[in-house]
Amino acid sequence: MITILENVLSEDELKQIHQTLSRGKFHAGDETAGWAAKSVKKNLQWYADPELETDLSNTMATKLVTHPDFATTTYAKKIAPFLFSESKDSGGYGNHVDDALMGADSIIRSDISCTIFLSDPKDYSGGELVFSIGAQALSYKLSAGQAIIYPSTTLHRVEPVTEGVRSVAVTWLESYVRDTEKRGILGDLDLARRNIMTTQGKNSAFDQVSRSHANLLRLWAET
Numbered sequence: 316m317i318t319i320l321e322n323v324l325s326e327d328e329l330k331q332i333h334q335t336l337s338r339g340k341f342h343a344g345d346e347t348a349g350w351a352a353k354s355v356k357k358n359l360q361w362y363a364d365p366e367l368e369t370d371l372s373n374t375m376a377t378k379l380v381t382h383p384d385f386a387t388t389t390y391a392k393k394i395a396p397f398l399f400s401e402s403k404d405s406g407g408y409g410n411h412v413d414d415a416l417m418g419a420d421s422i423i424r425s426d427i428s429c430t431i432f433l434s435d436p437k438d439y440s441g442g443e444l445v446f447s448i449g450a451q452a453l454s455y456k457l458s459a460g461q462a463i464i465y466p467s468t469t470l471h472r473v474e475p476v477t478e479g480v481r482s483v484a485v486t487w488l489e490s491y492v493r494d495t496e497k498r499g500i501l502g503d504l505d506l507a508r509r510n511i512m513t514t515q516g517k518n519s520a521f522d523q524v525s526r527s528h529a530n531l532l533r534l535w536a537e538t
């Protein structure tokens with residue numbers, strides 16, 4: 316399931332992030348890709364003082380995981396450090412699938428990929444994030460501060476940026492529930508129980524749906 320999270324970052328936070336990014340440098344991005352993805356990775360990757368990199372990554376992670384829709388969309392167990400990328404001058408990232416295992420010291424299994432958009436879509440041409448799902452192509456170019464969350468199993472690409480600069484923060488999540496269909500079912504049940512609570516209060520329907528949600532999570536979660 317592809318999900319959009321609104322307002323992960325405010326205007327002020329975006330300004331601050333761009334200010335921090337200006338304290339580092341962008342280098343060719345092919346170092347941070349697997350051997351096959353390297354050949355199509357034509358974006359730039361941000362490098363800075365390691366402490367600054369860690370600080371910015373942690374700030375982004377906090378913003379993401381405290382978003383009200385994050386927990387029930389992802390059932391996240393682990394989050395990888397963020398990468399900050401820029402695409403410009405016809406750079407982008409051709410069709411690829413993200414590596415299944417990521418990280419050096421601490422390895423995570425990538426179940427979910429996430430892009431947080433840091434640029435206003437009016438400020439660049441091209442740069443759509445496109446998912447190939449069977450014969451379908453789904454294309455997203457979100458507002459600055461919005462995030463998109465999608466299964467890491469998906470073949471995807473970033474179209475070349477022909478004008479301006481596309482700036483994003485990307486990360487990967489390991490989920491307690493690795494199967495996207497199962498996460499979708501759990502997310503629906505959780506939404507249903509919350510809707511019942513809001514519209515009818517804590518009645519027997521709420522208890523039944525809550526029990527199904529909790530028991531399915533118990534059956535499916537890998538701890």
Ligand SMILES: O=C(O)CCC(=O)C(=O)O
Nearest residue numbers: 408413430444473483485
């Ligand atoms: O820039 C994006 O939106 C996605 C980048 C990407 O696919 C990746 O880093 O693996």
Ligand SMILES: [Fe+2]
Nearest residue numbers: 411412413471
């Ligand atoms: Fe990717």
